[in-house]
Amino acid sequence: MEILLQTLINGLLAAGVYALVASGLALAVGVVGIVNFAHGEFLMIGAFVSYFLFTAQGLDPLISLGAAALAAFAVGAISYYGLIRPVLAAPELNQMLLTFGLSIALQNLALLLFGADTRVVSPPYQGSTVSLLGLSFGLVPFASFVLSVALLSGLYWFLGRTRLGFAVRAVAQNRLAPGLLGIETQRVYLLAFGLSAALAGVAGVMLSVMLYASPTIGFAYTLKAFAIIVMAGLGNLRGVIPAAVVLAMAEAFVSTYVPGGGGWVEAVFFLVIFVSLTYRSWRFR
Amino acid sequence: MILAGVLLLFALILPALPLGSWQPFALDTAQFAFLLSGLALSWDLLARTGQLSLAHGAFFGLGAYTAALAAPALGTLPALLAGGVVAAAGSFLLGLATLRLHGMYFAIATLAFSEVMRTFVLKAGFTGGSIGMIVAPPFDGRFPLGGYYLAVTVLGLCVLTSYLVSRSRLSYAMAAIRQGEAVARVLGVPVVRVKLVAFLLSSALAGLAGGVYGMKTLFLSPYDAFSLGRAVEALVIPIFGGLYTTTGPLVGGLLLVGLETWLRLRIGEGYLVVYGVLLILAILFLPRGLVGWFSRRRGGRHA
Numbered sequence: 259m260e261i262l263l264q265t266l267i268n269g270l271l272a273a274g275v276y277a278l279v280a281s282g283l284a285l286a287v288g289v290v291g292i293v294n295f296a297h298g299e300f301l302m303i304g305a306f307v308s309y310f311l312f313t314a315q316g317l318d319p320l321i322s323l324g325a326a327a328l329a330a331f332a333v334g335a336i337s338y339y340g341l342i343r344p345v346l347a348a349p350e351l352n353q354m355l356l357t358f359g360l361s362i363a364l365q366n367l368a369l370l371l372f373g374a375d376t377r378v379v380s381p382p383y384q385g386s387t388v389s390l391l392g393l394s395f396g397l398v399p400f401a402s403f404v405l406s407v408a409l410l411s412g413l414y415w416f417l418g419r420t421r422l423g424f425a426v427r428a429v430a431q432n433r434l435a436p437g438l439l440g441i442e443t444q445r446v447y448l449l450a451f452g453l454s455a456a457l458a459g460v461a462g463v464m465l466s467v468m469l470y471a472s473p474t475i476g477f478a479y480t481l482k483a484f485a486i487i488v489m490a491g492l493g494n495l496r497g498v499i500p501a502a503v504v505l506a507m508a509e510a511f512v513s514t515y516v517p518g519g520g521g522w523v524e525a526v527f528f529l530v531i532f533v534s535l536t537y538r539s540w541r542f543r
Numbered sequence: 544m545i546l547a548g549v550l551l552l553f554a555l556i557l558p559a560l561p562l563g564s565w566q567p568f569a570l571d572t573a574q575f576a577f578l579l580s581g582l583a584l585s586w587d588l589l590a591r592t593g594q595l596s597l598a599h600g601a602f603f604g605l606g607a608y609t610a611a612l613a614a615p616a617l618g619t620l621p622a623l624l625a626g627g628v629v630a631a632a633g634s635f636l637l638g639l640a641t642l643r644l645h646g647m648y649f650a651i652a653t654l655a656f657s658e659v660m661r662t663f664v665l666k667a668g669f670t671g672g673s674i675g676m677i678v679a680p681p682f683d684g685r686f687p688l689g690g691y692y693l694a695v696t697v698l699g700l701c702v703l704t705s706y707l708v709s710r711s712r713l714s715y716a717m718a719a720i721r722q723g724e725a726v727a728r729v730l731g732v733p734v735v736r737v738k739l740v741a742f743l744l745s746s747a748l749a750g751l752a753g754g755v756y757g758m759k760t761l762f763l764s765p766y767d768a769f770s771l772g773r774a775v776e777a778l779v780i781p782i783f784g785g786l787y788t789t790t791g792p793l794v795g796g797l798l799l800v801g802l803e804t805w806l807r808l809r810i811g812e813g814y815l816v817v818y819g820v821l822l823i824l825a826i827l828f829l830p831r832g833l834v835g836w837f838s839r840r841r842g843g844r845h846a
Contacts, residue, residue, distance in 0.1 A: 293647045295654075344827055354595050354650050355782065356826045362775055363819025370813035477771075481658060484651045492647070521666045528659040532640060535652055539643040 261514065263393060269510030270503065271399040274406030275461050275468075277502035279479050280486035281410060281495060282457030288493025289430040289450035292342055293354050296361035297483060298476025300330045300455040302368060304462025305471035312379045312466075319379055319467050323405075326463045327456040334455025338448050346447075361480070368473035376470035384467060402464040409460065410499070413453075417495070426450055430493070478524070485527035489534045505530055546790055547702050550797070554695045558688055570691055572804050574759055577694040578752045580796025581701040582773070583780035585748035587792050588705060590781065591714070592741045593646060593721035598637065598653035599749050600773030601660040602630040606750025607757035607768045608670060611678040614758070619681045623693070623754040630750025631743045633660075638742045642735055661769035675764030678757045693755045701748050705789040708744070717741060718787075749777070772815055776803075779818045782825050785834030794833060 279301060286294040304326035311317040311325060341360060345353050386397040417423040428436040429446045437443045458479075465475065486505055490497030505527060513523045554577065562569050586599050606626035613622035633656075641652040664670045681689040708714055716737045719727035728734050757763050776799070784795020799821075806814040829836060 293650070341823060341827070348826075349593075350646055351590075351593060351595050352826050352830070354647060355778065356823060358597070358775075359779075359819045359822030359826065361819070362771075363816055363823065366813045366816035366819060370810065370816060374812065481655055485655070488648065488651060521662060524662045525659045528655040531652055531655045535644060535648055536640045538648075539640060 260393075264395075265510045265514045266507070267393060267395055268399075268514075269507035271395065271403045272510065273499075273503040273506035274403035275464055276482060276486060276506050277410060277499050278406045278457055278461045278464075280483040280490075280498045280502055281413060282454040282461075283480075283483040284487045284490070284493055284495045284498050285450050285454040285457070287487060288495060289426055290338075290342065290447050290454075291346075291433075291493075292357060292451075293350070293492075294454070295354065295358040295480060296337070296364060297454070297458055298478070298480030299361050299364040299368075300334055300458035300476070301462040301465065301479050302365070302471070302473060302476035303333055304330050304459030305466040305475060306368065306372065306462075307459070308463040308466040309377050309379050309471040312381070318381055319463050323460055323463050326459040330459025330462070331452040331456040335448055335452040337455075338451040342451065343444070343447075361477070365473050365477065372473060374473060376472040376475075377466075378470045379466045381467065396468075398464075398467050402468065405464070406461075409457070413457070422446075422449070482527050485530045485534075488531050544706060544789065547706070547793055550793065551695070551699055551702070554698070558691060570688075571759075572800070574691050574694045575756075575804070576797050576800035577698040578756050578759070579776055579780065579800050580793050581694075581698045581752040582749055582777045583784070583792035583796045584698075584701040584705045584789070585745045585752070586777040587781040587786065587788075588708060588748070589741050589745040590778075591708075591717040591721060591787050592738045593724070594642070594738060594742070595646060595650040595778075596653045596742075596745070597650055597774050597778075598634075598657045598660075599746075599777040600771060600775075601653075601657035601769055602634060602746040602749035603753035603756065603773050603777070604660065604664070604763075604765075604768035605630045605633055606753030607763055608664060608676075609750070610754030611676060611757045611763055612669070614679055614681075619689075619693075619758070623751055626754035627747040627750040630753070631747040634742045634746035635739070638739050642738045642742065657769065657771070657774060661765050664765040664769060670765070671763075673765065675762055675767075678761050678763055680761060681755075681758045690755065690759045694759070697748075697751050697755050700751070702789060702793060704744060704748060705792075709787075709789060713737065713740070775815060775818050775822075776800075779822045779825075781832070783821055783829070783832055785832030788832075788834050791832050791834040798833075 283294060283297045286292050286297065307326040307329050308319050308322040311322045312319065337360060341356055345356050383397055387394045388397050388400050417427060425436065425441045425446050426449065428441060429443055433443070469475065482505065486498060486501045489501040489504065508530065509523050509526045512526050516522055554573065557573055558570060582599060582603055586596060589596050606629065609629040610622045610626035613625045617625065637652065637656050641649045665673050670676060681693055716727070716732045719730060719732050720734055720737060724734055753768070757768070780795040780799050781792040783799060784793070785791025802817070803814060806817060825832065
């Protein structure tokens, strides 16, 4: 019973970061209409920012969050201006190939610059635990979860309550009409893509403490984020949170209850993608 | 096509050229280049239907592992065929579930498929897991050049398939699907069937190339056989060389593998950064690839 409860909590805590990464990807897909294979690389940038600020300046990851978000936003905005904008009207195949190329380039650039080692950010509180209702869990995963929830609430507030948020949603619904109504479509795209990258960058900081920073860390999260948004329906922001919970719970259960489950966790997201797609292909025949 | 013939002829006589101490290196590099060009041609076959496959590394690896596991029992050639068949079977299952859907779902599913195949091979017992497995040389090592000529044969097969498909009625169906699936369906093109045929052909050829690759390296590990690098090479080569053509992937493959071999010697890991950058540049500035660029300079004749 206690193991079950612990598994449920582990799953729920992991869902926070998943939802953060996947919401960013859902913004890129839903608003800009770009299937961004380089999303995880923005996360990787955030993780490395956190690592280098910590080792060089001794900055706490909590402070690095802002720097990582800015750095990822900048890289996202530059990528949008230089690479995405020219192919917005191109066939979908070209768009996907372009972001895939960006992902490969960034990942291997990091490999060239920093090497393949995994680097952990270990602030003094890394190992501390929190006890709540007789259950104990790590402080860092718990704090990351709370932070993720706060950031996602902020995102929903922005999209649901502010004028700029309305503009973002308008552009997501129709590519032409908002421009005719005086919304600067290009700026909204830029904002959405930068925001998408920033969300991934923040998640990267959390992962640099919970897991590690490495050139290939982003890739696994690109795949998991895709699994989540495929389950939610591409570009559907609302479905992301329940989908993230489902994926994280499934992974937690596999790692606890499947014998030798550690390695199989990496296969769960595929099952999720496959089941969602098969379901869709039978429903929309 | 004349170019392809000349290249194949050159490939056949390469072992007889007096290269002195460079010969083993030249043959090894050429063999690798032929196999990757074959893989690129197979990728291009599917791309003609407008589908972006990121799983060709996985089909390559499936073929490599199947051929390596089956070779002691079946002999070299049947084992290679088995590799192609298993890769095609994998693509059939993946295609049934995903080819009815919009292109981006297909790309995502293939990427996930290739990651999971690696996980599977890592965890399964009979593949040697993360330690890898030793592969017997082709024909029990009786012909030193056996592997080389197998690679030439596979490349020839890929070129022939690519050429025949581009000359057949199938190519019109493929182009129609690529340019607008709904329109193609209205025109009476059996969209899913054409895509599935392209996928099967494509993955079977990728599996064949993988099988010969395993017998060339004599050692397989999941990180090598199922690496994302293979999938990247499989798609960058045709895009750089010229999509939807036979000449493009062939020329692109020989050029890029030459570059890759040089880069591997210079910088080791991380050489894929060049592929990423080339891919971005080709999409932005060279949408029809080298072949398209050359034919335009020669006065717009279609390659």
